[in-house]
Amino acid sequence: MSEEQHLGSILLADCGTVMTKAVLLDQVAGQYRFVAQGEAPTTAEYPWSDVTAGIRQAVEQISQFTGRRFFDAGGDLISPETTSREGVDVFAATASASQPLQVVLGGLVRDLSVASAQRATASTYSIVKAILSGNSQDAELTEESRARTIRDAAPDVICIAGGTEGGAAGPVLKLVETAALACSLMEQGTRPRMLFAGNSRLRRQVVRIVDKRAELHVADNVRPTSTEENLHGAQAQLDALYVQGKMGQLPGISAVGGWSAASLTPTARAFSQLVQYLWHLGDQSAGVLGVDIGAANTTLVAVFDGQVFTTIRGDLGITFGGEQLVRRQGAEALTRWLPAAMSADEVRGVLINKEIRPTSIQQEPGELWLDQALTREAIRTTLRIAHPGWRPGTAQAYPDLLPLCDTIVVSGGTLAHTPRPGQVALIVLDALEPIGVSTLVLDAYGLAPALGNVATIKPMAAVETLDSGALVNLATVVAPVGQARRGDIVLKAKVTYDSGGAFGVDIAYGDLEVLPLPPGQQAVLELHPSRQFDVGLGGPGKAGKRRVSGGLVGLIIDARGRPLRLSGKADRRQSQMQQWLWDVGG
Amino acid sequence: MSYYSFETQITPLTMVRRERMLPVPGDVLVRIGDRVEPTQVVARANLPGDFRIVPVARPLGVPTSQVERHMRVSLGDEVQRGQLIAKRGRLFAYTVKSPLDGMVTASGGGRVLIEASPTPFDLRAYIYGTVSNMIQHYGVIIETPGAVIQGVWGTGGESLGVLKCTAESPDEPLQAQAIDPTCHGSILVAGAGLDDAALDRAQELQVRGIVVGGLPPELISHVERLSFPIVVTEGIGTVPMATPIFRLLTTNDGREASINGQVQPRWGVVRPEIVIPLPAEMVPPAQTEPGVPLEIGTRVRAVRAPYMGAVGTVVALPPHARRIQTGARVHGAEVDLGQEAPVFVPLANLEILR
Numbered sequence: 001m002s003e004e005q006h007l008g009s010i011l012l013a014d015c016g017t018v019m020t021k022a023v024l025l026d027q028v029a030g031q032y033r034f035v036a037q038g039e040a041p042t043t044a045e046y047p048w049s050d051v052t053a054g055i056r057q058a059v060e061q062i063s064q065f066t067g068r069r070f071f072d073a074g075g076d077l078i079s080p081e082t083t084s085r086e087g088v089d090v091f092a093a094t095a096s097a098s099q100p101l102q103v104v105l106g107g108l109v110r111d112l113s114v115a116s117a118q119r120a121t122a123s124t125y126s127i128v129k130a131i132l133s134g135n136s137q138d139a140e141l142t143e144e145s146r147a148r149t150i151r152d153a154a155p156d157v158i159c160i161a162g163g164t165e166g167g168a169a170g171p172v173l174k175l176v177e178t179a180a181l182a183c184s185l186m187e188q189g190t191r192p193r194m195l196f197a198g199n200s201r202l203r204r205q206v207v208r209i210v211d212k213r214a215e216l217h218v219a220d221n222v223r224p225t226s227t228e229e230n231l232h233g234a235q236a237q238l239d240a241l242y243v244q245g246k247m248g249q250l251p252g253i254s255a256v257g258g259w260s261a262a263s264l265t266p267t268a269r270a271f272s273q274l275v276q277y278l279w280h281l282g283d284q285s286a287g288v289l290g291v292d293i294g295a296a297n298t299t300l301v302a303v304f305d306g307q308v309f310t311t312i313r314g315d316l317g318i319t320f321g322g323e324q325l326v327r328r329q330g331a332e333a334l335t336r337w338l339p340a341a342m343s344a345d346e347v348r349g350v351l352i353n354k355e356i357r358p359t360s361i362q363q364e365p366g367e368l369w370l371d372q373a374l375t376r377e378a379i380r381t382t383l384r385i386a387h388p389g390w391r392p393g394t395a396q397a398y399p400d401l402l403p404l405c406d407t408i409v410v411s412g413g414t415l416a417h418t419p420r421p422g423q424v425a426l427i428v429l430d431a432l433e434p435i436g437v438s439t440l441v442l443d444a445y446g447l448a449p450a451l452g453n454v455a456t457i458k459p460m461a462a463v464e465t466l467d468s469g470a471l472v473n474l475a476t477v478v479a480p481v482g483q484a485r486r487g488d489i490v491l492k493a494k495v496t497y498d499s500g501g502a503f504g505v506d507i508a509y510g511d512l513e514v515l516p517l518p519p520g521q522q523a524v525l526e527l528h529p530s531r532q533f534d535v536g537l538g539g540p541g542k543a544g545k546r547r548v549s550g551g552l553v554g555l556i557i558d559a560r561g562r563p564l565r566l567s568g569k570a571d572r573r574q575s576q577m578q579q580w581l582w583d584v585g586g
Numbered sequence: 587m588s589y590y591s592f593e594t595q596i597t598p599l600t601m602v603r604r605e606r607m608l609p610v611p612g613d614v615l616v617r618i619g620d621r622v623e624p625t626q627v628v629a630r631a632n633l634p635g636d637f638r639i640v641p642v643a644r645p646l647g648v649p650t651s652q653v654e655r656h657m658r659v660s661l662g663d664e665v666q667r668g669q670l671i672a673k674r675g676r677l678f679a680y681t682v683k684s685p686l687d688g689m690v691t692a693s694g695g696g697r698v699l700i701e702a703s704p705t706p707f708d709l710r711a712y713i714y715g716t717v718s719n720m721i722q723h724y725g726v727i728i729e730t731p732g733a734v735i736q737g738v739w740g741t742g743g744e745s746l747g748v749l750k751c752t753a754e755s756p757d758e759p760l761q762a763q764a765i766d767p768t769c770h771g772s773i774l775v776a777g778a779g780l781d782d783a784a785l786d787r788a789q790e791l792q793v794r795g796i797v798v799g800g801l802p803p804e805l806i807s808h809v810e811r812l813s814f815p816i817v818v819t820e821g822i823g824t825v826p827m828a829t830p831i832f833r834l835l836t837t838n839d840g841r842e843a844s845i846n847g848q849v850q851p852r853w854g855v856v857r858p859e860i861v862i863p864l865p866a867e868m869v870p871p872a873q874t875e876p877g878v879p880l881e882i883g884t885r886v887r888a889v890r891a892p893y894m895g896a897v898g899t900v901v902a903l904p905p906h907a908r909r910i911q912t913g914a915r916v917h918g919a920e921v922d923l924g925q926e927a928p929v930f931v932p933l934a935n936l937e938i939l940r
Contacts, residue, residue: 099853142639147637151634177695181639187634345803352821353821353890358852360932361934363892363910364891368912368914420913
């Protein structure tokens, strides 16, 4: 019997910034199933200052549902599971509650090496505190002001890129010299680490310059040529720095480590593992996207041709970061998504109240709409950073639009707890603007990070739990691409249900239609776009058939156009938003 | 289902302990058992000062490799502003002078680094009390019997003044005309909110702080510019102050209090607060451990609209989720808020008051 077969019940915990979830998976009739979950506020902060308290509270809820005890009288996890069905065989945890890595980026050109370094940094929980580049607006800065910027930012890491392989040397070394100088201005023990991910031929000189002024790490050049990007080395180094320097500092986390043979995993990494798995299950010519929006972070994972691209905004989530977003971009960034008027002051007030009461929920519709507006904007902001770094190949049918995606999985407490599934679907459509035919999948029970994590411990448990319906089909979306006048017929669709019956519908440009296709039902969808419109079946005007599955919302045909355009007039835009909400049953 | 709510301290009498820590190692100036006053310096440290990177090779017109021979100072030397640090030639000499008082701490690449003398940082006691513990090189713990009220939002730093209630009831806003010259040096206690005129008047009369139930969002930028701290007890908006907080503050009208407007919602949570030292021989046992589950009879405060700031008692904990106005189905509690009938409030929007 292999080691894997010995594993029975699995308890998984995810310590988020605000909420901690616990999930119990166990074998039922020989197959792994999701048995129960619990959720409690994360207790990393005072007065608890110990994440295990939140885990225990979440697990206590599972105990109440299942009648099963998981902790002994001394407070230790009972493992392995006893013959009287107490405890669990395996415990594993993910976490995103730690403070993100604070990073200062340096590079030569903002659109090249700096952009690559930024994408490498965004693959782990991080916040970019400052960027120093050789671009004209930054080049005028003196060495002194650059050193001051670094010292004032007090980062955990200074990541320096720049110089293609065998290319520029002088400006890169100067940047390294400045960074080393800034480090020497800080007290020993508070100095940042330096990660050099630029022209690899300069490594020896970089080592000499930095000397003992900072702990130096080196990684492959993130931009070896002007058209190539190689982020893996830098990503791995930054991930390791986050895990050691930040996750390891989470109060009580060492006790959690003691309960588990598996190492603690960042939530985003576990989520990314799940999205990879979904890509393997689907149409591999298209991509799979995953969106996980938490209280303080937004994670976007894309898989194309088996390559995984993970992007995290460590400073923007549904609870924390909204007020800063409004300060940077103005309240209009959010109010444009609202179906009713809300003043900039009101917006700011609601966002601050949410920050100071992070576990609270909206009780009034206006606050709910604002939460959903922030969700849209957090995803869009993350997408803007992520998209240029993707290599989607043939899935990128139009350069400025989202690549073709077979599946889009959405996760996170806010989305899972959204009152109506139509609202979730509309958030995703507005935020990502998918094209062609995609299936939207909702992580309704908050299992995605847990399943991604368990996939590395016991892959069969992840497979069987997924097969048992751990993720819920939200909708199948058809989004034609093209230009027409509002009201022109752009698509003829016919739905033939496996259970019998069929109907056809003409879709006009500007429409957002929901056709009935409930969960569990299968149908064949025939699509006949007009000559100028592309539904992802081979180009404009190309017709075809797809087998589609039902979902909580049904079959959505989004003919509002790509890119999505909102009315410039507030009252008209609000009516538009209200109409779209009604259209999707939100 | 057990639910562990977050908690806010509104305590009439307890042993208040406050840790006072330097940002960098330094010297602790008091000893265990010492009585301290809020403005007394209890520890001192040197914070890194300013610095200048001074180009030398270019002004002297020499390659970087030759800078060394023209230097008039060495690493570790103290220099005065205007002091010659490098010179080339005799008659029509090229010179480089120090732009500040400090020390030469590094050189290379044709320039030198001069760091100014460190800036002294004084850590004050913040509250009246007795030093109960010392953290070597970092600070002290000071304790005093007293009342503690935690706010939820604030601005500004620490301050000290006499509490002065300007409102008759928790729902009365602070009006400019209520702020008269007797408010000078006081910490004003308002009710539901205030306006620009009241803030201007408070600034003019140099009050030491304001405690208010709710702060209208349009005033956020204004209060961020004030020279005194603000502590908001309920949240952003025009919200009456929770009755137990208002009562506790009015009970202590005229007493000296310490106020801190700092707020940090995560990564080392800091909540704004008011600490009122009290002369007490007997102090009730220290605060209970966190993590008390919500139960029938628990005193709670609603923290989100439409009941934000309302305080009541849990009268029932329905086992099943119910639908609220947003359409969401959530677990909640029935809370007696003094209205005609108990209201259903999501558990997530309740906070235990202790």
